[in-house]
Amino acid sequence: MKVSVIVPTYRRTADLERCIAALAAQCRRADEVIVIARGDDQPTRAWLKHHQTLPSSFALRVALVNTPGVVAAYNRGLDSATGEVICFTDDDAAPHPDWIERIALAFERDHALGGLGGRDIVHENGGILEGQKAAVGLVSWYGRPVGNHHIGYGPAREVDVLKAVNMAFRREAVGTLRFDPRLLGSGAQVHCEMAFSLDVGRRGWTLVYDPTLLVEHYPARRGDEDQRHVFNDKAFYNASFNLRLIMCEHLSTSGRWAFVTYSMLIGNRADPGLVRAILLALNGDGFALALRKWWVGLCAMHGAWQAAMR
Structure with missing residues (x-):
């Protein structure tokens, strides 16, 4: 199956370099890696233009977007991607070497699988966020959301919601569906992957969370008003x-x-x-x-x- 990887980024070239290096080191490389950059993000565009350390066989291309916010970036990626499987990760993450290989195999084996996600190992303050939760990626009938993707454990199982730093969808399940542009925010646009996941599920496709599908996540400073751990x-x-x-x-x-x-x-x-x-x-x-x-x-x-x- 042809696999595309979408990486939105904004003025975090050191993080992006780590992410691209991890994607270049995959056991099974993506058929295309699409970095979504803002038109006004000159540092990132310069880095992408002059970066010389990638192997010639690594299929990296850049798509530009002018609208602030990750929703526009994701949608630009969906419009640009040509793969039968479309993977998403963040510029401040580094997928494990078997990430793409395992994603492609899962979609090949299960034709009802619409979306697949895994655990992001969160690095903060010189350590890793610890914990184990069986309940991951759920929405109760009365709207109580449960995340816990970063500390999920146990077998792979069906869920309602995947986390953007480590998720993939079958192109057929996505179709013309796009991330909701009504969602607010000039950067992170929190919960956008929740809406997208629920929409895919409502179409009758299965979403699965596998805690052994791993990316290392180094939460970086955001380029908008939504700064982690600071009330605004x-x-x-x-x-x-x-x-x-x-x-x-x-x-x-x-x-x-x-x-x-x-x-x-x-x-x-x-x-x-x-x-x-x-x-x-x-x-x-x-x-x-x-x-x-x-x-x-x-x-x-x-x-x-x-x-x-x-």
Whole structure:
């Protein structure tokens, strides 16, 4: 099967160099690696133009996009890719040498397989994020999302959602489907792979998470307002809006109303409802910040509901 790999990047040439080196060292190389760069990203374009260390047989090409955000980059990649299997990874990741080989074999063996993802081993603060979770990539009937792709363990199993740093889709399962341009953000556009995964699943295709399919992930500084571990009203609103829009459109009628109640009252630590916000405040997270998160989330719910009803 012909395999394409899509790598969006923005002003992170050191990370990109590590990623490209890992893709060049694959046991089974991709038939094409497409780096999606921004038209105004001169450092990346210069690096790609003058980089001389890649083997001549490595099929690397560049596609440019002018719209900020990873959604436009992913969609440019989908429009450019010619493979029967389309893989995605981030510029701050390094797939293991058997990554492409195992992905291609999985799609060859299982003709009902629409998407395949694996674990990203997260490197932070000089170490690796540890843990083991059996529940990975799920969305409950009332909209409670479970990630845990970076600490999943056990056998390969069906899931609802794959993680963009380590995922692949069958071209036939994707068809004309594209990442949702309504999702907010000028960079990461959090949860965009959730919407895409759910759309593929709704088409009747199977999505599988295999925790032995590995990439090393070195989370780098983002080139937008959504900085990891730092609260920002706009970034928080964008992520909350995206999640709420996805749930408003993918859940059943009863699930949608249950989600509204759940997110307003309970939520999770990253995106708390009122009760959890109060509990977080009592546990030392700061009363003002906890309630601020709840209020921003409430505003995001209003915006997402309006967007879903258009």
